[in-house]
Amino acid sequence: EETREITHYNYTAWPDHGVPTDKSIAGLLQFVRLVRGSQSEPVVRPLVVHCSAGVGRTGTFIALHRLIQHVRKHEFVDILGLVADMRRHRPAMVQTEDQYLFVHKCVLAMWRERKWQEPSYAIVFENMSSE
Numbered sequence: 001e002e003t004r005e006i007t008h009y010n011y012t013a014w015p016d017h018g019v020p021t022d023k024s025i026a027g028l029l030q031f032v033r034l035v036r037g038s039q040s041e042p043v044v045r046p047l048v049v050h051c052s053a054g055v056g057r058t059g060t061f062i063a064l065h066r067l068i069q070h071v072r073k074h075e076f077v078d079i080l081g082l083v084a085d086m087r088r089h090r091p092a093m094v095q096t097e098d099q100y101l102f103v104h105k106c107v108l109a110m111w112r113e114r115k116w117q118e119p120s121y122a123i124v125f126e127n128m129s130s131e
Contacts, residue, residue, distance in 0.1 A: 059093030
């Protein structure tokens with residue numbers, strides 16, 4: 001009989017169709033890093049991410065999960081391209097404008113944490129619409 005180990009993570013401070021507060025960005029990024037850390041063990045385990053519909057909060061979390069590693073290695077981040085790539089695999093990933101903006105805010109926080117030169121807001125928000 002085979003035994004399987006399952007680790008369940010549950011982030012409860014994230015409203016449906018919304019985003020966590022700006023004050024909770026650091027805590028959310030720490031949570032994403034905790035989940036990432038569980039994937040770097042000698043045996044890489046599959047990661048399943050899901051919210052009620054599987055697109056809004058799920059897509060935002062997956063975007064942050066992917067961007068944490070990317071920001072460590074690169075000075076340019078193409079959030080629009082990342083979200084477009086994710087949507088090719090599952091439509092509506094990062095479902096709302098607030099979630100898309102939240103990803104940008106998290107990337108800005110990552111840069112600040114690393115004490116990198118802060119990118120200009122024109123670059124960070126170049127893919128945002130004012131409509």
